[in-house]
Amino acid sequence: MTEAPHIPVLIEPLIAAVSPVAGVWLDGTFGAGGYTRALLEAGAIRVIGVDRDPEVLSQAAVFAAEFGDRLTLADGRFGDLDRICDAQGIDGLDGIVLDIGVSSMQIDQAERGFSFMRDGPLDMRMERSGPSAADIVNSADEADIADILFQFGEERASRRIARNIVKARKSADILTTAALCEIVEQSLPRAKPGQPHPATRSFQALRIAVNDELGELARGLVAAEAMLKPGGFLAVVTFHSLEDRIVKRFMQARSGSAPNANRFAPQAQQIPPRFERVTRKAVGPTPAEVAANPRARSAKLRVARRLDAPAGSVDFKSLGVPPHNLRQGHHS
Secondary structure, X not given: OOOHHHOOXXXXXXXXXXXXOOOEEEEOOOOOOHHHHHHHHHOOOEEEEEEOOHHHHHOOHHHHHHHHHHEEEEEOOHHHHHHHHXXXXXXXXXXXXXXXXXXXXXXXXXXXXXXXXOOOXXXXXXOOOOOOHHHHHHHOOHXXXXXXXXXXXXXXXXXXXXXXXXXXXXXXXXXXXXXXXXXXXXXXOOOOOOOOOOOHHXXXXXXXXXXXXXXXXXXXXXXXXXXXXXXXXXXXXXXXXXXXXXXXXXHHHHOOOOOOOOOOOOOOOOOOOOEEEOOOOOEOXXXXXXXXXXXXXXXXXXXXXXXXXXXXXXXXXXXXXXXXOOOOOOOO
């Protein structure tokens, strides 16, 4: 049994960027507990471990017992972290770590339906509630499916794939990852050596849509700004360009260093900086880390330190959050 899924990505540069670690931290994607363990071992007094997947928390009892009252587990999403802290009687945090996207633990479980590499039910729901990926591909309009594939997967053949999905479901519902993978593969040229699997972008897009991941990321950044104490750190690890773009724009805008998109436009009203960027550019993995943990290949780390200006509202559109939102009740 390999330990690779439990290796926290970019943990060494993350801990170095936020050292000395102290006080109360929140790990917004507890997963296998890798970031939480590193924070506690580096000096955090207490960590609130949050995860939206109930299976993750049910498996973490042994881990929690190891650290006693220094670790508190909580069910919730990024956007709930301010309410989670209120429930714990915490009025401010010294640091927040967010590891965006799906965990290796979830991908490795065929029955969760996240991966085209393992045949299973076409599900992809982190919380096991709400519309599944099968619900989308079997009931959404062709135009909506194409929008999801293009906006969340940057899939250039989105219309062709959507058309073939709608055509296939007329014969029988598309209920497994293998069935969807076959439709996508037949819609695209065969991958050349070294290229990603043809279904990579489509599966990513459906997973993001099912779980409203980009909207949740944006809400998590806003909640982090509200909950961090002056001097507190926000560290975010992303795995693809859509996520990184949102984090980059947020940290630029909230540090007063966002570029002016149009030099002829009126100067935007200046707001007091809420953050100071610790990492001026995204930090990537070393070749040694990629060799030890291939999941780290596309990872990027960005870190910012909270200043004392009061928190404020954020325009999600300016962060690059795509407008298409399938899940009702989660509009920005």
